[in-house]
Amino acid sequence: MVYVDDVGGSNHTIKKNTEVLLVGIKEIGLDMTADKTKYMVMSRNQNAGSSHNIKNDNKSFERVEEFKYLGRTLTNQNPIWEGFKSRLKSGNACYNSVQNLLSASLPSKNLKIEIYRIIILPVVLYGRETWLLTLREECRLRVFENRVLRRIFGPKRDEGTGKWRKLHNEELNELCSSLNIVQVIKSRRMRWAGHVACMGESGGVYKVLVGKPEGKRPLGRPRCRWKDNTKADHQKVGCEGMDWIDVAQEWDRWQAFVNVLMNILVL
Numbered sequence: 001m002v003y004v005d006d007v008g009g010s011n012h013t014i015k016k017n018t019e020v021l022l023v024g025i026k027e028i029g030l031d032m033t034a035d036k037t038k039y040m041v042m043s044r045n046q047n048a049g050s051s052h053n054i055k056n057d058n059k060s061f062e063r064v065e066e067f068k069y070l071g072r073t074l075t076n077q078n079p080i081w082e083g084f085k086s087r088l089k090s091g092n093a094c095y096n097s098v099q100n101l102l103s104a105s106l107p108s109k110n111l112k113i114e115i116y117r118i119i120i121l122p123v124v125l126y127g128r129e130t131w132l133l134t135l136r137e138e139c140r141l142r143v144f145e146n147r148v149l150r151r152i153f154g155p156k157r158d159e160g161t162g163k164w165r166k167l168h169n170e171e172l173n174e175l176c177s178s179l180n181i182v183q184v185i186k187s188r189r190m191r192w193a194g195h196v197a198c199m200g201e202s203g204g205v206y207k208v209l210v211g212k213p214e215g216k217r218p219l220g221r222p223r224c225r226w227k228d229n230t231k232a233d234h235q236k237v238g239c240e241g242m243d244w245i246d247v248a249q250e251w252d253r254w255q256a257f258v259n260v261l262m263n264i265l266v267l
Helices: 011-027 080-103 109-124 135-153 169-175 181-199 204-210 226-236 251-262
Strands: 002-005 038-042 066-069 072-075
Touching: 038 066, 072 080, 080 109, 080 135, 109 135, 109 181, 135 169, 135 181, 181 204, 181 226, 181 251, 226 251
Parallel strands: 002 038
Antiparallel strands: 066 072
16 A cells, blocks of 8 residues: 655646655565555645646556554554544454343353443544544544443333333443543553654654654644643643653653543443
């Protein structure tokens, strides 16, 4: 898969970048097969690269709007929602495969919760450390988790009417004492941020974290960033006003902050 980034939205820029890329590939002795190689252009300009095709030895490569890489769906506009939706889809498929077991009377409730945490949850939370969540995504995650928990605990007979009804969210929180799905994401994201901070300037991930892209951003409200999510988490655990990268160098202290975040209730 060939990825072409176009910051300026210029077809000339895309052509220049792809030519440099193809020359570099030849220099290191790699051979690209046209039938197996595709490329994607990421640009704010929807028409960027539309008049340019990548060719190598008179062979054209197919341009795609999205592709899957390491379990994540990447698109040319890179919206948050698409990758998140893909994870939920995989989680629902996993849940549907074991829902009969979760509703059966034989396994205990504790065993069913372990099945959820060991089999279903890792599918949904693959790559969770790099997620950035808005309130909409947090709500969708809680809806998914509550649906699984309602399958595990079953309905409840209403004392007033005598009819069976679904458990309310508050009742599910009382029955399931373990961390909810949003707490798991926030705590593991913060733990991973500590690992990245300890990499130092030699680490590529660290450079991406602290680096600042060149150019001007478009008009309007900027998108929510991973950095914004982690900053909000740091404020909740008392890191406001501190340089959290310096704090993360003391791993015991940082782990204490992670434990505090795990105990903060997410509604």
